[in-house]
Amino acid sequence: MNKVILGIDVGGSTTKIVGLQDGKCLGMLQVRAADQITSMYGAIGNFLSKNKLGPGDVSTVYLTGVGASFIDEQVYGIETHKVNEFDAIGYGALSLTGRKEALVASMGTGTAFVKATKTGVLHLGGSGVGGGTIVGLSSLMLGKSDIDAVLSLAEKGNLKNIDLSVRDILGKKVQSLPSDLTAANFGRIKSTASESDIALGIVNMVFETIGMLAVFALKNDTIKDVILTGTLATFPQAETIFSEFQKLTGLSFIIPPDAVFATALGATNPRLLHQ
Secondary structure: OOOEEEEEEOOOOOOEEEEEOOOEEEEEEEEEOOOOOHHHHHHHHHHHHHHOHHHHHHHEEEEEEEHHHOOOOHHHHEEEEEEOOOEEEEEHHHHHOOOOOOEEEOOOOOOOEEEEOOEEEEEEEEHHHHHHHHHHHHHHHOOOOOOHHHHHHHOOHHHHHHHHHHHHHHHHEEEOOOOOOEOOOOOOOOOOHHHHHHHHHHHHHHHHHHHHHHHHOOOOOOEEEEEOHHHHOOOHHHHHHHHHHHHHHHHHEEEEHHHHHHHHHHHHOOOOOOO
């Protein structure tokens, strides 16, 4: 058997790692730490330990993500290369879904949008709206910065106590628009709104913003698939909110299994290894 290759996405708050041997996935894991370098080395150590491997069993490490810029040495003495993050995002998403082309929304601390096709990957732009927005607003409005606590609250929330809908403005149905479509996030917040309502309002606003940016990005494009990757793709509200976008827009919003690890997997793509 050949040695293992590691694809590592060193993010702003977590490191994701994927190990491949002879083209097959050995495992995936993620680690949180106070800084990117500690997080990366912790993820590698954890992965090697779980798979009963040593540094000598790894042939190459491929680094990507914002934190990769802080690492200039060969990791554990292993041959180490850096991979363009946007290319890794695109190829990782296509690999997870089996699609030949798609718009990819990588939802982390912020959100990056790339168009991935058989001819290459194009970075379209990004938004500062993402997981960092949820954490920041939750800390300010709810006094909670633990994302799991915020998501738990959001599961019991009611958007009718937070958002202004089309029905609220017009008082009747509009043939071309669903009456419960959001007209203004937090535009109808009530004094009786609970913490759960506010938590759901924050999460919903972030996902609706990302969804609409995806719609705008594909407005004059033949691509109809939007692949959602990154940590936010695993939030329980993601499937519900993006399903509504699918009904409204005709685009297909796809949350693949292991969406968190798309960028780490993409870093190992053979098309990128010698760039």
